[in-house]
Amino acid sequence: MAKQNVKRKRPLIGMSYQGALLALLVFLIVLFGLLEPVFFHPNVLFNVTAIIGEIGIMALAMTFIITTGGIDLSVGYILQLSAIVFGSVYGSSHSLAQAIAAAMLCATACGFLNGIIISKTKIPPLVTTLATMNLYRGLSMIVAGSQTYSGFPEGFKQISTINLFGIVPIQFTYFLVLFLAFALFYSKGTLGRNLKGIGFNEQVLVFSGINTKRSLLFIYTLCGFMCGLGALIYLGRLSAATTSMGNDLNLQVITAVVLGGTSIMGGIGSVAGTFIGVLIIGVLRKGFTLLNFSGNIFNFTLGVILIIALVAFALLEERKRTSQRRLKG
Amino acid sequence: MKHKRIFTRETILGLIVLAFMAYLSLTTNFASRNGFFSMMLDVSPTIVGAIAMSLVIFTGNIDISAGTILGFVSYTAGELAMSGAPMVLFVPAAIVVGMLIAGLNGWISVTFRVPSIVVTLAMNMVHLGFYATFLRNSGWIENLGDNFTWFGRGMFFNLVPYIFIVSLVVAAIFIFIMRYSKFGKTLYAVGGNRQAAIYAGINPDRTVIKVYLVEGFLLGIAGLLKAMTRSDVLPSSFQGREMTFIAAAVVGGVNIMGGSGKLIGALFGALLVYMLSTAMIYMGFQDYYQFALQGVIILIAVFITVTDFKALKHNLRHAFAAREGK
Numbered sequence: 001m002a003k004q005n006v007k008r009k010r011p012l013i014g015m016s017y018q019g020a021l022l023a024l025l026v027f028l029i030v031l032f033g034l035l036e037p038v039f040f041h042p043n044v045l046f047n048v049t050a051i052i053g054e055i056g057i058m059a060l061a062m063t064f065i066i067t068t069g070g071i072d073l074s075v076g077y078i079l080q081l082s083a084i085v086f087g088s089v090y091g092s093s094h095s096l097a098q099a100i101a102a103a104m105l106c107a108t109a110c111g112f113l114n115g116i117i118i119s120k121t122k123i124p125p126l127v128t129t130l131a132t133m134n135l136y137r138g139l140s141m142i143v144a145g146s147q148t149y150s151g152f153p154e155g156f157k158q159i160s161t162i163n164l165f166g167i168v169p170i171q172f173t174y175f176l177v178l179f180l181a182f183a184l185f186y187s188k189g190t191l192g193r194n195l196k197g198i199g200f201n202e203q204v205l206v207f208s209g210i211n212t213k214r215s216l217l218f219i220y221t222l223c224g225f226m227c228g229l230g231a232l233i234y235l236g237r238l239s240a241a242t243t244s245m246g247n248d249l250n251l252q253v254i255t256a257v258v259l260g261g262t263s264i265m266g267g268i269g270s271v272a273g274t275f276i277g278v279l280i281i282g283v284l285r286k287g288f289t290l291l292n293f294s295g296n297i298f299n300f301t302l303g304v305i306l307i308i309a310l311v312a313f314a315l316l317e318e319r320k321r322t323s324q325r326r327l328k329g
Numbered sequence: 330m331k332h333k334r335i336f337t338r339e340t341i342l343g344l345i346v347l348a349f350m351a352y353l354s355l356t357t358n359f360a361s362r363n364g365f366f367s368m369m370l371d372v373s374p375t376i377v378g379a380i381a382m383s384l385v386i387f388t389g390n391i392d393i394s395a396g397t398i399l400g401f402v403s404y405t406a407g408e409l410a411m412s413g414a415p416m417v418l419f420v421p422a423a424i425v426v427g428m429l430i431a432g433l434n435g436w437i438s439v440t441f442r443v444p445s446i447v448v449t450l451a452m453n454m455v456h457l458g459f460y461a462t463f464l465r466n467s468g469w470i471e472n473l474g475d476n477f478t479w480f481g482r483g484m485f486f487n488l489v490p491y492i493f494i495v496s497l498v499v500a501a502i503f504i505f506i507m508r509y510s511k512f513g514k515t516l517y518a519v520g521g522n523r524q525a526a527i528y529a530g531i532n533p534d535r536t537v538i539k540v541y542l543v544e545g546f547l548l549g550i551a552g553l554l555k556a557m558t559r560s561d562v563l564p565s566s567f568q569g570r571e572m573t574f575i576a577a578a579v580v581g582g583v584n585i586m587g588g589s590g591k592l593i594g595a596l597f598g599a600l601l602v603y604m605l606s607t608a609m610i611y612m613g614f615q616d617y618y619q620f621a622l623q624g625v626i627i628l629i630a631v632f633i634t635v636t637d638f639k640a641l642k643h644n645l646r647h648a649f650a651a652r653e654g655k
Binding site: 133254297 | 442444446457459460462585615617618620624628637
């Protein structure tokens with residue numbers, strides 16, 4: 001009985017926060033629509049779901065990582081590196097299969113390196129991924145130099161240019177399918193439970209005989225894999241790989257996850273929240289583009305949103321704690 | 330227990346730096362006047378910045394926005410100097426700007442209990458966006474006159490730049506502070522064991538805000554030392570400097586988890602990181618290899634600091650003994 005009570009209570013709190021997020025999303029859409037009426041056009045609205053493909057996919061894996069109290073600052077540069085690898089392998093071999101395999105392998109290896117360092121040594125995730133971020137950035141510059149890879153075949157571009165039913169961008173369906181899978185693993189099954197446990201108190205899980213290191217290694221590798229997928233989708237849309245792509249994706253991904261209500265301290269999180277957070281980021285990006293704001297203003301706004309989200313979440317937690325204390329007397 | 334070890338981490342580091350210098354002098358033209366001069370010019374801001382970063386790391390925090398704070402500092406100094414302000418005016422103004430911006434990082438992190446790395450990461454983006462959005466020409470200032478550059482370009486005996494002396498003096502003062510003052514001890518205490526620090530009567534929150542203010546002060550100096558050598562200022566060009574500072578600090582043995590390390594180590598670390606990148610340039614690598622190098626340096630240095638080698642040795646010996654026993 002008691003267990004059921006707890007279970008029923010949790011989503012209620014989660015829902016109210018996600019409800020607020022949804023309200024924010026609708027508010028932003030209406031706001032941009034009023035400022036620039038073309039925003040309400042279905043093509044534009046669906047285009048929002050096209051441009052969030054890659055950050056959405058990375059944000060799902062990032063939700064898992066942040067739930068454990070970790071972080072991955074290198075996602076943008078893993079994406080960049082695997083896109084560059086894709087470009088250079090395709091440029092030399094002209095084989096799409098080889099290029100895709102190389103890009104995915106590279107991204108997964110990058111994630112694996114993060115994971116192995118974080119799980120096997122005592123170096124904190126923040127520092128590890130800060131260092132590997134520079135490493136991957138350097139590597140992609142070393143591979144590419146000042147080159148830009150382009151001229152990918154039309155068949156490849158279709159992985160992110162087709163519209164289903166003539167209107168729904170195909171990236172959005174990838175994101176949706178992966179979202180459902182991640183949400184399932186997050187709320188049901190042992191993996192999600194272990195991740196939240198690691199975020200709350202890793203020591204307790206270790207003492208209960210759970211191999212937390214394996215879970216950590218798995219999710220960081222998974223995150224690398226997702227960055228590889230993101231790179232392919234991104235490339236299909238942009239059709240050119242340069243060393244400037246992916247530079248500011250880190251912040252977008254982290255902002256989406258934190259905005260979605262995943263605590264940066266770990267232990268609490270919501271994949272559905274991340275989904276809405278990603279949509280909010282997409283709406284902002286599209287709206288800013290339509291209003292002719294520069295990318296710098298977008299990044300500035302994102303930084304401010306991230307700080308506000310962090311602060312708001314901290315304040316909410318504080319209030320919850322004090323109200324609980326009052327209830328206890 | 331009284332006898333002092335001669336081969337501490339810092340002396341070994343110093344010897345490595347000397348060996349590296351000797352190697353570079355023998356294999357390249359590093360030993361010439363130009364080699365030494367450009368080293369002193371380049372390494373001065375890094376020394377001051379590495380000390381600033383080390384102080385923050387001592388308390389178990391970090392500042393990813395250090396590089397972009399330098400941009401604000403140099404912009405303030407450049408803008409004021411452009412409008413004809415004398416050095417006694419723009420130097421303190423720039424330092425105050427550095428203190429305010431860094432202090433804001435510390436205040437947000439402490440008040441709302443948010444990890445400093447995430448706050449400063451977001452701030453890094455906010456700063457960059459701020460330059461581009463709110464500053465004229467993205468903060469680019471050119472044709473600065475002698476009233477701005479005389480100090481940065483000045484030198485004693487036509488060899489030792491003023492700024493190098495400034496950085497050494499700053500380093501000496503802070504090494505002294507960390508060793509003998511109460512403030513220095515509180516930094517180690519807060520980073521080492523927060524709970525114990527509270528029981529010892531230290532207010533960790535106040536200490537962290539204070540250390541960010543001091544960091545801002547030092548970053549102000551570092552930004553000025555860098556900016557005043559040139560007649561133009563571009564704030565966004567400072568992005569990424571924080572990685573050099575962090576690399577210098579961790580190479581110097583500053584524990585990234587907080588609580589231990591020495592500033593003299595950070596000083597040697599700054600020299601070593603400079604020497605490594607110079608060596609790479611002499612060997613003909615493009616400068617973008619620096620990113621990869623810094624990442625690897627940080628990983629290795631942190632690994633060495635964080636790993637408990639005694640325990641590792643002990644465990645390995647037991648593992649081998651167990652295997653042989655079978």
